[in-house]
Amino acid sequence: MAVQELFPGTQVTIGPVIADGFYYDFARKEPFTTEDLNKIENKMKEIVDRDEKTYREVWKRNDAIEHFKKKGEIYKAEIIENIPEGEDVSLYFHGDWHDLCRGPHLSSTGKIGKYFKLTKVSGAYWRGDSNNEMLQRIYGTSWSTQKELDDYLNRIEEAEKRDHRKIGKEMDLFHFREESPGSVFWHQKGWSLFQKLISYMRMKQEIGGYQEINTPEILDRSLWEKSGHWEKFGANMYTSTTPDEKVFAIKPMNCPGCVQVFNQGLKSYRDLPLKMSEFGKVHRYEPSGALHGLLRVRAFTQDDAHIFCTEEQITEECLTVTNLILEIYKDLGFEDVILKYSDRPELRVGDDQVWDKSEAALLEAIKATKLEYSINKGEGAFYGPKIEFVLRDAIGRDWQCGTLQVDLNLPDRLGASFVDSDGNKKVPVMLHRALFGSLERFIGILIENYSGKLPFWLCPIQAIVIPISSDFDDYAKQVNSQLKKVGLSSEVDLKNHNLNYKIREHSLTKVPMLLICGKKEVDSNTVTIRRLDSKKQETMDLKKFLQKYSALNKAPSI
RNA sequence: GCCCUUGUAGUUUUAAUGUUAAAACAGGCCCUUGGUAAGGGUCAGUUACGAGUUAGAUUCUCGUCGAGGGCACCA
Numbered sequence: 001m002a003v004q005e006l007f008p009g010t011q012v013t014i015g016p017v018i019a020d021g022f023y024y025d026f027a028r029k030e031p032f033t034t035e036d037l038n039k040i041e042n043k044m045k046e047i048v049d050r051d052e053k054t055y056r057e058v059w060k061r062n063d064a065i066e067h068f069k070k071k072g073e074i075y076k077a078e079i080i081e082n083i084p085e086g087e088d089v090s091l092y093f094h095g096d097w098h099d100l101c102r103g104p105h106l107s108s109t110g111k112i113g114k115y116f117k118l119t120k121v122s123g124a125y126w127r128g129d130s131n132n133e134m135l136q137r138i139y140g141t142s143w144s145t146q147k148e149l150d151d152y153l154n155r156i157e158e159a160e161k162r163d164h165r166k167i168g169k170e171m172d173l174f175h176f177r178e179e180s181p182g183s184v185f186w187h188q189k190g191w192s193l194f195q196k197l198i199s200y201m202r203m204k205q206e207i208g209g210y211q212e213i214n215t216p217e218i219l220d221r222s223l224w225e226k227s228g229h230w231e232k233f234g235a236n237m238y239t240s241t242t243p244d245e246k247v248f249a250i251k252p253m254n255c256p257g258c259v260q261v262f263n264q265g266l267k268s269y270r271d272l273p274l275k276m277s278e279f280g281k282v283h284r285y286e287p288s289g290a291l292h293g294l295l296r297v298r299a300f301t302q303d304d305a306h307i308f309c310t311e312e313q314i315t316e317e318c319l320t321v322t323n324l325i326l327e328i329y330k331d332l333g334f335e336d337v338i339l340k341y342s343d344r345p346e347l348r349v350g351d352d353q354v355w356d357k358s359e360a361a362l363l364e365a366i367k368a369t370k371l372e373y374s375i376n377k378g379e380g381a382f383y384g385p386k387i388e389f390v391l392r393d394a395i396g397r398d399w400q401c402g403t404l405q406v407d408l409n410l411p412d413r414l415g416a417s418f419v420d421s422d423g424n425k426k427v428p429v430m431l432h433r434a435l436f437g438s439l440e441r442f443i444g445i446l447i448e449n450y451s452g453k454l455p456f457w458l459c460p461i462q463a464i465v466i467p468i469s470s471d472f473d474d475y476a477k478q479v480n481s482q483l484k485k486v487g488l489s490s491e492v493d494l495k496n497h498n499l500n501y502k503i504r505e506h507s508l509t510k511v512p513m514l515l516i517c518g519k520k521e522v523d524s525n526t527v528t529i530r531r532l533d534s535k536k537q538e539t540m541d542l543k544k545f546l547q548k549y550s551a552l553n554k555a556p557s558i
Numbered sequence: 559g560c561c562c563u564u565g566u567a568g569u570u571u572u573a574a575u576g577u578u579a580a581a582a583c584a585g586g587c588c589c590u591u592g593g594u595a596a597g598g599g600u601c602a603g604u605u606a607c608g609a610g611u612u613a614g615a616u617u618c619u620c621g622u623c624g625a626g627g628g629c630a631c632c633a
Contacts, residue, residue: 031561031562032562033562033563121563121627122561122627122629123560123562124628124629125629125630128630130559130560130629130630130631131630134561135561135629136561137629176625178606178607178623178624181623181624229633236631236632255633282633284632286631287559287560287631287632289559289561289628290559290630290631290632292626296632383633466594468591468592469591470591496589496590497592497596498592498593499593500593500594500596500597501596503594503595503596504595504596505596506595516594518593528593530594535595
C-alpha cells in the first residue's frame with residue numbers, strides 16, 4: 001500500500017509472511033533503490049499511524065477478476081483466474097486500497113505496530129519460475145516489540161561474524177580468485193584441516209569394511225551417455241576436447257567410475273556387500289549466481305562410496321550407513337540431525353516397477369532407523385530415491401550434508417553383474433552414500449558452527465610455542481619438535497615481538513593453546529599453557545603435557 | 559543464468575578530475591629481550607580488465623570479469 005501511494009502504477013502481486021518477517025513482490029519498470037526503501041518505510045509508519053480500519057468482503061470470483069483488471073492489477077487477476085470456477089474469493093480493504101488474501105488480516109493498519117524494518121530489495125521470478133518475468137521483491141522483518149526486532153538484528157550480526165569466508169581469511173585457511181571462480185585455493189592451514197578430516201574418515205571407513213579406490217577425473221563422453229548424466233546434466237558438465245577431437249567429460253560424479261572398478265573381474269555373491277569408497281574430486285558447472293564461498297563451489301571433493309549388494313541386503317546396509325553418518329556427525333559436534341526422504345522425480349531413468357522396489361526398500365530402511373523423517377515428493381535423484389541427512393548448527397541453522405540413495409538403475413545401465421549362488425548372472429543393487437557430501441562445504445559449515453574455534457583434534461595449528469625472550473629460543477624449538485614427534489600440529493614463534501603481541505596475534509587466528517617458555521620453564525622442564533579465551537595459566541611438566549595432548553589428538557569415537 | 563548492489567596496497571578502510579593516490583594493521587630492516595590480547599623507529603607496496611568521452615579518468619559512459627544480497631538451479 002505504501003509502495004503504491006509513493007509509486008503509482010506499480011502493480012502488487014503476492015506478499016506472504018516468511019520466517020522472521022515478510023516480503024512483497026511488485027511489478028514496476030524502474031528498480032527500487034535503497035532510498036526508495038527508506039521512503040517506503042517512512043510511508044509505512046505513516047499508514048500505521050493513520051490506523052485505518054480494514055474489512056473483509058467475499059466477492060464472486062468473476063467480479064473480482066473484473067475488478068482487478070479494471071485497476072490494472074493483472075497479476076492479482078491472474079491469481080484469481082487460477083482459483084476454480086464457482087468459488088468465491090475474499091478481498092480485504094483499508095482506505096481505498098484493496099488486496100486479495102485468503103486471510104485473516106489485522107483489523108486495522110495501526111495493529112501492525114512500529115517494530116519493523118525493510119531489509120533488502122532483490123529480483124524474484126513471477127511464480128518462482130525462471131521462464132517468467134522478473135519482479136521486484138522487497139524484504140522486511142516485523143516483530144511485536146523493539147526488543148524482538150533488536151534480537152533479530154543481533155542474530156543476523158552474529159551469523160555475519162561467523163561467516164566462513166571472513167573467518168577463512170582471518171585464519172589463513174583458503175582463498176578464491178577470479179581465475180577460477182567457485183574453486184578453492186587451499187592454504188597450508190586449510191589443507192591441513194582438510195587432510196585431518198580425510199584421515200579421520202579413512203579410519204572410520206576402514207573399520208566399517210570399506211575399500212578405498214580412486215578413479216579417473218576425465219572419462220569418455222560415451223560413459224556419461226550410458227549412465228544418463230549426459231542427457232540430464234550435460235549442460236552443467238565441464239568437457240574437454242582432445243587434439244584428436246574426442247570429447248571427454250570431467251567427472252561430475254564418481255559413480256560411473258566406481259562401477260568400472262566393480263566391473264573389472266568376475267564378482268560372486270560371496271563378495272557382496274562390496275563397499276568401495278573414494279575421495280573423488282568432482283567438477284560441476286554451477287550457475288554463477290549460485291556460487292557461495294565454500295558452501296557452493298564448482299569443484300569439490302566428495303566423501304563418496306558405493307555399496308554393491310543384493311536386494312535382501314538393502315535394509316541392513318542402509319541402517320549401517322545411517323549409523324555411521326550419525327556417529328561421524330556426533331564426533332564433529334552435531335547431535336541434532338533430521339532425515340529427509342525423497343522419492344521419484346519427474347525426469348528419471350528406469351521402469352516404474354524398479355522404482356516401486358527401490359522406494360519400498362529405502363522406506364523400510366528409514367523406518368528401521370526409528371528416527372523421524374520428512375518426505376520430499378519428487379525430489380529424488382534421477383536414478384533412485386534418497387535420504388538426506390540435515391544437521392542443525394550452533395545457531396540453529398540447518399545444513400544438508402550426507403545422502404544415501406538406493407539405485408536399481410545405474411548398475412544395469414553400466415553393465416554391472418555378479419554370479420549368484422545358483423550360478424546365474426544378476427545385476428547388483430548399488431547404494432550411493434556420502435557422509436559430509438562435500439568436504440569443502442562441510443569445512444565451511446564447521447567453521448561457522450564453531451566460529452573458527454575448532455575442536456582440538458581438528459585444529460590446523462594446535463599449539464604455538466613462544467619463548468619469553470630469545471634466550472629461550474633453543475628450549476622452545478626443542479619443545480616444538482617434541483610436540484611434532486607425538487603427532488601434534490605445532491609451530492614455534494621466534495619473531496622479534498614481545499609476549500603480549502604474540503598472544504594477541506595468535507589468539508586472533510584462534511590457536512587453542514600457546515605454550516610459554518621462559519626461565520622458569522627451562523629450569524623445571526615444563527611449559528606454561530595459555531588457552532584461547534582464558535586468562536588462567538597452567539604450568540605442566542613437558543612429558544605429562546605430551547602424554548595428555550597426544551591422547552586428546554583424535555576424534556571422540558576413536 | 560536473471561534482478562539489484564559493488565570492485566582502490568596482503569587485509570580493513572578512507573581521501574582525491576591535473577606532480578610521488580592516503581591511513582591503519584600485516585610484511586622487510588633497525589632498536590628493543592619482554593611473563594599473558596598491539597613497545598618504538600624506518601623502508602617498500604595499491605586504482606579488476608578493455609574500450610569510449612576529455613587537454614586530462616580512480617572518479618563519467620559502455621562492455622567484460624569477479625564479488626555481495628536475493629531469485630531460479632543443485633546428480
